[in-house]
Amino acid sequence: MKATERAEILVQALPYIRKYTGKIVVIKYGGNAMTSESLKQQVMEDIVLLRLVGVNVVLVHGGGPEINDLMKRLGKVPEFVDGLRVTDKETVDIVQMVLAGKVNKSLVGLLETKGGRAVGLSGIDDKLIEAKFKDSRLGFVGEITKINPECVYDLLAKNYIPVISTIACGENGEIFNINGDTAAAYIAGALKAERLIMMTDIAGILRDPSDPATLISEITVAEAKKLREEGVISGGMIPKAECCIKAITEGVNKVIIMDGRVPHSILIELLTDEGAGTMFLA
DSSP states (O other), rough: OOOOHHHHHHHHHHHHHHHHHHHHEEEOOHHHHHOHHHHHHHHHHHHHHHHTTTEEEEEEEEOOOEEEEHHHHTOOOOEEETTTTOOHHHHHHHHHHHIIIIIIIHHHHHHHHTTTOOEEEETTTTGGGEEEEEOOOOOOBEEEEEOOHHHHHHHHHHTTTEEEEEEEEEETEEEEOOHHHHHHHHHHHHHSSSSEEEEESSSOOOOTTTTTBBBOEEEHHHHHHHHHHHTHHHHHTHHHHHHHHHHHTOSSSSEEEEESSSSSHHHHHHHHSSSSSSEEEE
């Protein structure tokens, strides 16, 4: 690519950079974008670039595959009810080790090798995420009762990238496993984020799951509820759509479900006309 072409690309991104400078963007990161090393490197590059041009990025991550891997190595069989991990006392210890330890610190390290300044947090730190027992069948799976975002604001004010693992604290010292999409929606709502980006393993919401050309690029909360009644939003997309609706109702301006397998999909979404995935609007 010629130098003039590179300069033209930067000029075209300028209006979008101006739009998001000083605003908060929450990114929920997981799925294949996390397990593929090359995609992981590109996601971290996107986040650091956004931070360097003045966008306040908050990274919320999961780590399901890593949790499953450690459980199997320890002789435990992962079990799920309604898409949520059954979490006994031993499993919640594993979740805490993997999410708040291995995964969180590896992401912090990657961001720093790309030139960013990052700090790892869990929902336990400064009681960032408070929760209670969600369902007796699920064990230590939490239902969020409160988000205390002060520590996130403090880090953003000092130009750090907060990297948040989705475990929570209970009023009696319990540690809870929290669904990553749910945690991201609540955190984005508490921060009144300009945008919540939900990185998934599919292109977005499709009217026909077998036809990528039927991608719905924009959808309102009311339309999303109607599409669920019609069966267009079904299966594993139902809880993701519910999290998007929750974020909108909590004050997030826009929420996007997009394919995290596409290289530099975050930059495509935020800094180009093209966009990516399905946008939820109030």
